[in-house]
Amino acid sequence: MAESTFKLTYATMFNPPEELHTRFEDVLAGVKANLGQEHGMIINGEERFAEEKFEDRSPVNTDLVLGVFQKGTAQDANDAVAAARQAFPVWSKMKWQERVSLLRKAADLIDQRTFEIGAVMAMEVGKNRMESLGDVAETADLIRYACYQMEKNEGYVVEMGRDPLVGYTSTNTSMLRPYGVWLVISPFNFPAALTGGPSGAALVAGNTIVIKPATDTPFVVRLLAECFRDAGLPDGVFNFVTGPGSTLGQALIDNPEVDGVTFTGSYDVGMGIFRNFAQRNYVRPTILELGGKNPAIISRHADIERAAIGIVRSAFGLQGQKCSACSRVLVEEPLYDALVEQVVGLTKKLVVGDPTEREVYMGPVINRSSYKDFQDFTEELSGAGRFLTGGKILTEGDFAKGYFCPPTLVAGLPHDHRLWKHEMFLPITTVTKVANLDEAMKMANEVTYGLTAGFYGSAEETKWFFENIQAGVNYANRPQGATTGAWPGFQPFGGWKGSGSSGKNAGGHYYLQLYMHEQIQTLVD
Numbered sequence: 052m053a054e055s056t057f058k059l060t061y062a063t064m065f066n067p068p069e070e071l072h073t074r075f076e077d078v079l080a081g082v083k084a085n086l087g088q089e090h091g092m093i094i095n096g097e098e099r100f101a102e103e104k105f106e107d108r109s110p111v112n113t114d115l116v117l118g119v120f121q122k123g124t125a126q127d128a129n130d131a132v133a134a135a136r137q138a139f140p141v142w143s144k145m146k147w148q149e150r151v152s153l154l155r156k157a158a159d160l161i162d163q164r165t166f167e168i169g170a171v172m173a174m175e176v177g178k179n180r181m182e183s184l185g186d187v188a189e190t191a192d193l194i195r196y197a198c199y200q201m202e203k204n205e206g207y208v209v210e211m212g213r214d215p216l217v218g219y220t221s222t223n224t225s226m227l228r229p230y231g232v233w234l235v236i237s238p239f240n241f242p243a244a245l246t247g248g249p250s251g252a253a254l255v256a257g258n259t260i261v262i263k264p265a266t267d268t269p270f271v272v273r274l275l276a277e278c279f280r281d282a283g284l285p286d287g288v289f290n291f292v293t294g295p296g297s298t299l300g301q302a303l304i305d306n307p308e309v310d311g312v313t314f315t316g317s318y319d320v321g322m323g324i325f326r327n328f329a330q331r332n333y334v335r336p337t338i339l340e341l342g343g344k345n346p347a348i349i350s351r352h353a354d355i356e357r358a359a360i361g362i363v364r365s366a367f368g369l370q371g372q373k374c375s376a377c378s379r380v381l382v383e384e385p386l387y388d389a390l391v392e393q394v395v396g397l398t399k400k401l402v403v404g405d406p407t408e409r410e411v412y413m414g415p416v417i418n419r420s421s422y423k424d425f426q427d428f429t430e431e432l433s434g435a436g437r438f439l440t441g442g443k444i445l446t447e448g449d450f451a452k453g454y455f456c457p458p459t460l461v462a463g464l465p466h467d468h469r470l471w472k473h474e475m476f477l478p479i480t481t482v483t484k485v486a487n488l489d490e491a492m493k494m495a496n497e498v499t500y501g502l503t504a505g506f507y508g509s510a511e512e513t514k515w516f517f518e519n520i521q522a523g524v525n526y527a528n529r530p531q532g533a534t535t536g537a538w539p540g541f542q543p544f545g546g547w548k549g550s551g552s553s554g555k556n557a558g559g560h561y562y563l564q565l566y567m568h569e570q571i572q573t574l575v576d
């Protein structure tokens with residue numbers, strides 16, 4: 052079967068084997084027939100129901116209730132932390148090989164359920180089918196990568212040198228040991244990978260966890276939690292709570308029994324968590340993965356076709372709602388007209404619609420608030436720049452039921468306009484001419500963020516680009532995506548400056564260590 056040799060990643064997803072499509076369609080039909088059920092939280096291995104509930108509706112068609120979820124309270128948050136605390140001694144003292152084997156089981160279950168989770172994701176996030184399947188596949192790979200790192204580093208137990216003592220023998224051992232209770236708060240846009248990745252690392256390291264998904268995407272994360280449960284993780288080792296960030300999320304952040312947090316989401320909420328988290332008698336690890344304002348720089352020597360396709364894929368994949376989306380395009384003057392013509396041509400071919408459908412590239416934006424943001428930003432941009440494509444929400448026919456926005460390219464926006472620096476998180480990308488590459492680099496780096504960046508140009512220029520760009524993940528001459536499409540083990544993912552706090556990228560060499568503190572054990576005979 053073609054599928055057995057095909058490895059799905061964000062770089063390979065453009066030419067999947069036919070079977071991927073037929074299986075997706077089969078599973079989707081089954082999932083659709085079962086929507087609207089109520090789902091609990093999971094605390095200490097038990098289903099937990101709250102008095103208040105909330106409906107999870109699809110942004111594709113807001114009449115569609117995907118499921119009913121619990122509006123967890125501060126009490127639920129505190130119970131989940133207490134359960135994780137109670138489970139910590141057994142889990143952390145278990146041999147790391149056993150934890151690795153349980154997490155590999157969870158990764159295998161995620162693989163087995165890829166189509167089901169992917170079908171739910173397409174409806175819940177509005178993400179197209181290949182990207183939805185990719186998000187699930189990435190989750191399993193991130194968990195496996197954490198397992199691989201643990202094995203490769205033999206549990207992070209290292210014999211150190213022996214002190215030159217006369218008459219005594221001293222054995223010195225360095226170990227990395229888990230912190231305790233780890234909190235994982237995830238965003239709506241990659242609900243599987245950005246919950247499962249940090250969870251997998253925290254768990255392999257020996258921490259116990261509390262997971263809190265975005266209110267727009269509890270369903271995907273519930274399905275992921277079921278994979279942890281069904282893999283046989285002991286009760287309380289992972290806990291899954293749902294509810295508003297402002298109440299339940301805040302209660303988790305304020306709980307002094309939490310020993311570390313991985314937050315992936317917006318800059319404002321992340322910085323708030325960082326400040327809040329500082330209100331204790333000692334510093335706790337705070338891994339933040341925040342926003343981006345990712346530039347693509349196009350030199351006069353660029354391969355125009357590669358650049359154009361890479362830009363369009365990164366600007367409008369997932370409707371521009373990726374932290375890595377290409378939201379700024381900076382083109383050297385001699386190539387500007389030709390490049391823009393190609394980018395506009397490709398953008399006009401993008402199909403917007405129901406993301407579960409095969410030919411659709413762009414679904415709706417996530418919710419009413421993002422839909423309103425699109426209308427506000429485009430109004431502001433209409434006065435300051437010029438629309439090359441899009442600019443107005445889509446409301447005809449089936450579009451009327453969801454939050455559909457067209458791919459929007461804006462030219463002529465003055466370089467000092469505030470939207471060159473603000474993350475819009477929508478299918479809006481601004482394009483401009485620059486006199487030379489130095490001007491482009493200056494603009495590229497003059498933002499709070501430093502997540503991803505793309506470049507198209509000659510080999511020599513590429514070297515200059517990598518040396519000078521201030522971002523954690525950088526691509527040169529890549530048609531698969533100018534600024535998007537990282538995969539664990541290939542492109543470890545993380546940001547500089549306001550885009551992240553740890554300076555180490557997920558799915559890479561230095562990530563798992565963030566979930567452990569070092570202990571030196573010196574024994575003198």
Ligand code: NAP
Nearest residue numbers: 238239264265266295296300301316317320340341342374
């Ligand atoms: P968001 O609004 O910041 O929410 C992220 C998570 O934080 C949600 O689960 C949210 O819950 C929760 N939350 C909100 N307020 C909280 C509080 N006071 N205490 C604790 N938790 C709280 O972000 P989003 O809209 O879901 O995601 C988009 C953002 O994420 C963009 O800025 C994007 O760039 C960034 N992102 C970064 C990366 C990366 O790897 N660097 C990856 C993906 C996305 P509710 O949903 O209930 O409010």
Ligand code: MG
Nearest residue numbers: 107108109267
């Ligand atoms: Mg929803």
